[in-house]
Amino acid sequence: MSTAEQNKIRAEEVLARCKRLASFSEDDGSTRRTFLSPPMRDCHREIGEWLTAAGAEVTVDAAGNLRGFYAGAQSPSPRLLLGSHLDTVPKAGAYDGVLGVILAVALLEALGGRRLPFGIEVIGFSEEEGVRFATPFIGSRALVGRLDEETLNREDTNGISIRRAIELFGLCPTEIPLAALGDDTLAYLEFHIEQGPVLESLGQPLGVVEAVAGQTRMEFLFLGRANHAGTTPMHLRHDAMTAAAEWIVAVERTARGIDGLVATVGQVEARPGAINVIAGEARVTLDVRHQADDIRSRAVEALIQLAEEIAAVRGLTLRRSVLLNEKTIAMDTFLVGEIAEAIRKTGCEVRRMVSGAGHDAMILAEKVPSAMIFLRTPGGISHDPAESVMTEDVSKALACGLQLLDQLANCSKFQKRMCRA
Numbered sequence: 183m184s185t186a187e188q189n190k191i192r193a194e195e196v197l198a199r200c201k202r203l204a205s206f207s208e209d210d211g212s213t214r215r216t217f218l219s220p221p222m223r224d225c226h227r228e229i230g231e232w233l234t235a236a237g238a239e240v241t242v243d244a245a246g247n248l249r250g251f252y253a254g255a256q257s258p259s260p261r262l263l264l265g266s267h268l269d270t271v272p273k274a275g276a277y278d279g280v281l282g283v284i285l286a287v288a289l290l291e292a293l294g295g296r297r298l299p300f301g302i303e304v305i306g307f308s309e310e311e312g313v314r315f316a317t318p319f320i321g322s323r324a325l326v327g328r329l330d331e332e333t334l335n336r337e338d339t340n341g342i343s344i345r346r347a348i349e350l351f352g353l354c355p356t357e358i359p360l361a362a363l364g365d366d367t368l369a370y371l372e373f374h375i376e377q378g379p380v381l382e383s384l385g386q387p388l389g390v391v392e393a394v395a396g397q398t399r400m401e402f403l404f405l406g407r408a409n410h411a412g413t414t415p416m417h418l419r420h421d422a423m424t425a426a427a428e429w430i431v432a433v434e435r436t437a438r439g440i441d442g443l444v445a446t447v448g449q450v451e452a453r454p455g456a457i458n459v460i461a462g463e464a465r466v467t468l469d470v471r472h473q474a475d476d477i478r479s480r481a482v483e484a485l486i487q488l489a490e491e492i493a494a495v496r497g498l499t500l501r502r503s504v505l506l507n508e509k510t511i512a513m514d515t516f517l518v519g520e521i522a523e524a525i526r527k528t529g530c531e532v533r534r535m536v537s538g539a540g541h542d543a544m545i546l547a548e549k550v551p552s553a554m555i556f557l558r559t560p561g562g563i564s565h566d567p568a569e570s571v572m573t574e575d576v577s578k579a580l581a582c583g584l585q586l587l588d589q590l591a592n593c594s595k596f597q598k599r600m601c602r603a
């Protein structure tokens with residue numbers, strides 16, 4: 183059987199496994215698997231069996247991350263991390279996160295017992311989406327030593343803290359420091375669906391991520407005066423809702439005028455919220471992303487200025503607060519180059535891209551050289567049951583992954599890094 187035929191069979195198996203894991207859900211009829219929920223245990227058991235059969239030693243760390251270590255040629259040998267997340271949003275698709283973990287399992291299987299100069303640790307992160315505790319990256323933050331007391335005390339809507347959820351799953355929160363990366367860690371690589379339309383629009387199966395875009399999240403409160411909808415003439419109103427509406431349209435116009443900028447108002451809340459009352463308060467959110475931090479900062483300043491002007495003209499006051507300010511995280515240039523080479527050798531064109539969405543790789547990048555490979559996402563659809571991925575693309579991703587492992591195993595530059603590790 184040719185390598186291409188083998189990869190196709192493996193790709194079909196990868197997709198079948200992702201679909202099977204999608205049935206491990208907190209909800210009937212759709213996939214929802216949040217941090218250390220009961221179906222996560224089923225997920226661990228199933229993937230753990232595949233990892234064990236592929237020759238890996240399987241553990242679950244105290245932050246609930248599933249970890250399978252496939253030893254290198256020598257003992258001890260440094261390790262390369264391959265992974266993604268196992269949690270999902272509500273009404274999720276079958277591939278966001280999970281695909282990256284299952285592709286890593288398939289790469290171990292394809293090695294078929296062959297040992298590399300480094301070990302491979304497959305990681306299924308316990309939490310990336312931020313659904314249960316409204317804070318993302320619980321799993322990957324444990325690896326970089328950033329899962330602090332304040333985070334552990336956060337509670338879900340049932341009043342269960344992250345610490346308690348860890349205990350209820352049978353794990354020990356005091357052992358979280360043991361989950362941190364050791365100094366034998368070489369690099370982190372993550373396969374992930376693009377979750378956007380770019381690769382599809384170019385007709386390309388794979389892309390290499392150069393950076394994860396920085397983002398600013400803010401909340402704006404337009405404060406006017408609530409009043410009777412029938413008795414207050416139009417020129418005597420201080421309508422918070424229309425001010426917000428005017429600004430929301432201006433946000434869209436501004437973003438369209440700046441190359442690569444995306445800006446979104448995803449939430450609007452008007453008070454008192456009655457059909458016959460002029461809105462006295464309008465709370466709106468803002469999400470701004472760009473690969474260049476200075477362009478993002480300037481755009482945010484301009485949008486604040488616009489909100490202030492609109493509020494002033496209408497006789498309103500404006501309050502605002504910053505909820506999140508994350509810089510752009512560059513992926514490791516050496517790894518990006520190696521991935522580009524592997525994609526080329528797989529017979530595909532290389533598309534370098536910036537991820538608009540946050541990923542575990544941007545957390546890992548704080549401590550270890552990290553990079554990502556995107557797979558084309560049909561229709562750009564994700565976070566939806568209609569999310570899909572093509573067998574041929576998964577097959578290409580496997581070929582690319584095997585090529586990449588060979589390159590890294592034979593690369594003197596990577597070997598030098600290993601010596602320093």
Ligand SMILES: [Zn+2]
Nearest residue numbers: 267278279310
């Ligand atoms: Zn994801």
